[in-house]
Amino acid sequence: MIYIQLFLSFIQIGAFSIGGGYAAMPLIQNQVVERHAWLTMSEYTDLITIAEMTPGPIAVNSATFVGIRIAGVGGAIIATFGSILPSCIIVSLLAYVYYKYKGVAALQSVLSSLRPAVVALIAAAGLSILHLVLFGGSTIQFANVNWFGAGIFLIAFLILRKWKWNPILVMSLCGVVGLGLNLLL
Structure with a gap:
């Protein structure tokens, strides 16, 4: 019975967490803490911290952690499968439709009109991360600039663009340099 509950809970999370891992967090909290009481709120915050630290999507990492905590390795497999199944189905259906109709001019027109929007979304995400690094999320003021973050960004940008590392x-080196600067200062 617990396997069915884990599967159904995480298939709901996988199906309705549109917008990425952070959009999944309230759904995970609702299922894991409030609805089934598998974790306390304190354990849930630890879960999110661990899920963000480990490689991979937050929802998948959370599913694996909760599954193993509640029902061992079998629970981890069932919960993880439940969380990724909706995405696998949707991507498979979209791939089928794309390959079936890729020669249709209307589809190519729609896809080509989406490219600028995708570029804009990626640029907006990059600019928000840059704002967070440079100003710590506060208002844009010259006095609030994190000069070490700005320097690391510019050096990394030049290395990537000019020397094609x-x-x-480059990300690993930036992490090491950032850690070193924070430990020294």
């Missing part, structure tokens, strides 16, 4: 290597 591996982005994973």
Whole structure:
């Protein structure tokens, strides 16, 4: 019975958490803390912290953690499967439709008109992260600038654009430099 509850709870989370991991957090809280009382609120906040620290989507990491906590390895597999199943179905259906109708001019027109919107969404996300790094999320004032963050950003940008280094290597180096600067200062 617990396997069915885990599966149904996380398939709901996977199906209705449109907008990414942060959009899934209230749904996870509702299912895990309020509806089934599998975790306390304190344990839930620990869960979110762990899910953000580990690689992968928050909903999938949360499903694995809750599943293993409630029903062992089998629970982790069932909960994780429930959380990814809706996405797998939707992506498979979209891929089928795309490959079936990729030659249709109307579909190509729709896809080409979506490209600028996708670029704008990515740019907006990048600018919000840059704002957070440079100003700590506060209002934009010259006195609030995090000069170390700005310097790391500019150096990383130049390395990526001019010398075409591996982005994973650049991110790792930025993390090491940022950690070193925070420990020293």
